[in-house]
Amino acid sequence: MTKIKELRCVIGGCRYSLDEVSYTCPVHGEVGTLDILYDYAALREAVDRDEISASKRNNFWRYKALLPVDADSRVPPLAVGWTPLYDARRLADHFGLSRVWVKDDGANPTGSLKDRASALVLARALEAGFSTVSAASTGNAAAALAGLGAALPEIEVLIFVPASAPSAKIAQLLVYGAIVLLVEGTYDDAFELCMQICQEQGWYLRNTGVNPFTTEGKKTVALEIAEQLDWQVPDVVAVSVGDGSIISGIHKGFCDLLHLGWIDRVPRLIGVQAEGSAVLAGAFAAGSSPEEIQRQSVTTIADSIAAELPRDRAKALRAVRETDGAYVTVSDDHIVTAIPKMAQLSGVFAEPAAAATFAGLERALRTGILDPGESVCLVSTGNGLKDIESARKSVSGELRVAADIDAVKTALQTVKVL
């Protein structure tokens, strides 16, 4: 893996070689997540963006040359990434923006953007010969690891979840054959136990914010947005934020492309948080450093972005600050009403955490954070089918009728179809 130049701590700038560290910075601890930095000059010589654009590989491995795996390394077989980017004119009209695109990452194999991180982490695990990979998660990351791992017989997937996790989510993990540990405690308890057993047993840890390679998987969504727009990036990219790992990945992807000279600027990044889980938005508004951030108890309908102590807080704050972006917050009510609005204006049915981004754009426009002249890409991070219960709260209006044509006509008159 000679193309990786070094791993650099996001807090102190401490530099390590690939052999020196496994996860976070030994000096700065958990908040000291690491950047995977490449020899960009060498990559610029070796990789041609037009060759990538000509690739028939309809998944994110079209960027294998820009990822921390060897060219001939085996990768999980499911088709992750290269998801549709929709030119959403009706959304643009709705917002009064010049141009809006929706990146539909709910189209991934297990229904969320997290498939990108899991696929990459599993490829690394295969390279290194690990036979057990573990994560603590109640949601999309766990489903992604279980699903992507299912097609790999040599890898056992072990998931730690709080015992309070919804049984539908646990069902999906079991369907994929993961070993599921229901921890009688909080998410943090599950997280700590997962870390501890991985360290003791020498298993590979997929946890967001801890394993720096998850960012490398997530960065591919930025590579795709750039390529799908013929390397002319939008003014703004907006995405919802919980642990902060997705916005960090998007930032890293655009930075890599800038270092390669394939794009001429990094878009402004707007992070959207739920009002009830707004640790990063609060830190951004207060001008706090990542080290100052304290755990808060949180509650929101958008479970995928509930985070008491965002694990990728250092990278996530940097992503917004360095790009002249912003954090905005939205209420749960606003999130719920955004689900059908977004579906009806774009055709994309999003889970609450993804619809939160739609709500956040409305708010960013109202508060002047977003200028109507800007072009915006909305990253939809999860499929609406993942949380049909929340969708149900967002809609009503079905017409109950007797099995009789006159009853049908009367009903249709009430909604002015007749």
Next chain:
Amino acid sequence: MTKIKELRCVIGGCRYSLDEVSYTCPVHGEVGTLDILYDYAALREAVDRDEISASKRNNFWRYKALLPVDADSRVPPLAVGWTPLYDARRLADHFGLSRVWVKDDGANPTGSLKDRASALVLARALEAGFSTVSAASTGNAAAALAGLGAALPEIEVLIFVPASAPSAKIAQLLVYGAIVLLVEGTYDDAFELCMQICQEQGWYLRNTGVNPFTTEGKKTVALEIAEQLDWQVPDVVAVSVGDGSIISGIHKGFCDLLHLGWIDRVPRLIGVQAEGSAVLAGAFAAGSSPEEIQRQSVTTIADSIAAELPRDRAKALRAVRETDGAYVTVSDDHIVTAIPKMAQLSGVFAEPAAAATFAGLERALRTGILDPGESVCLVSTGNGLKDIESARKSVSGELRVAADIDAVKTALQTVKVL
């Protein structure tokens, strides 16, 4: 639309021009569904399969030249089709077959193969200037019409469902902005009312088996299987069957390719039905004609393939008979256990109707209908996230532990991970 030569009744061979009929054969009634036949000699001259293979259009409109819409016609914007075809070696080993592929059509925008039919029907409706399109359905077809229609402001989507339909399925329709009529009656009542109001009001009817263009949308899954295998088709294609419209579409797609000279044979088609909804399997075993088929009351966990009187029975029987294929039936228990088996061996999480195909292959091998030397493509018609309740019935085995490392270790010993 000069490339369409004629519409031909599948029962009597009666021939019509596009202007003469709207839906089924006026002579043979509802069972007399129509084939859309092209001027294949002209198509052979005009269309080059290598040009299609070089297309960067990552959706089924790459085959627009082979579909009943004009080259410059507007189409719904969502990315339907061009779904992954997985070379599923572990499935092949499991079945003891030489080669198995999984065509993952759950990756479509609303999560099922039905998106293909809805996208095509909506494109036809746009061409003809219809402003209302309607369908009767409890499931995937309705979601597909509502979802694909959501991105089209000029089209109103009207869905008729029996009032007993699951509220989660109704929620999805409402999220997409469809007008939903809950009919206090059976599926047949909803179907008849939908037909009647469309005829009265001049609205466009999407109903499977009635609208012959639905088959043209579904045929694209066969075109993709052929192209993805470099025009070397598998020996067998297996798919689950309810109304019979999908297997009919697959048959039509391969027949079109044979007429074009792009493939050298049509694969054997194996239709899988649930034991509790096996009208076509019964008719096939009894050697009945389509006109002899009677309505039966049915019950199965695989709601997407529950059909009392399969609407596309004539085409669906022909598909199997003409290709030296077969119908097999599987129990609901077998379907439920197939969900995790298929997910763990292929990474594809399928809804019950799609997992039924997996169960059907096991049965076809056991009964000698399938020969171990044959290569098989399993068409997975719907995403498992559509029916998480059924998936939950298929699995257990989560390990409940105290928030304590020793408890974790003890639990992992019970499953022999430690």
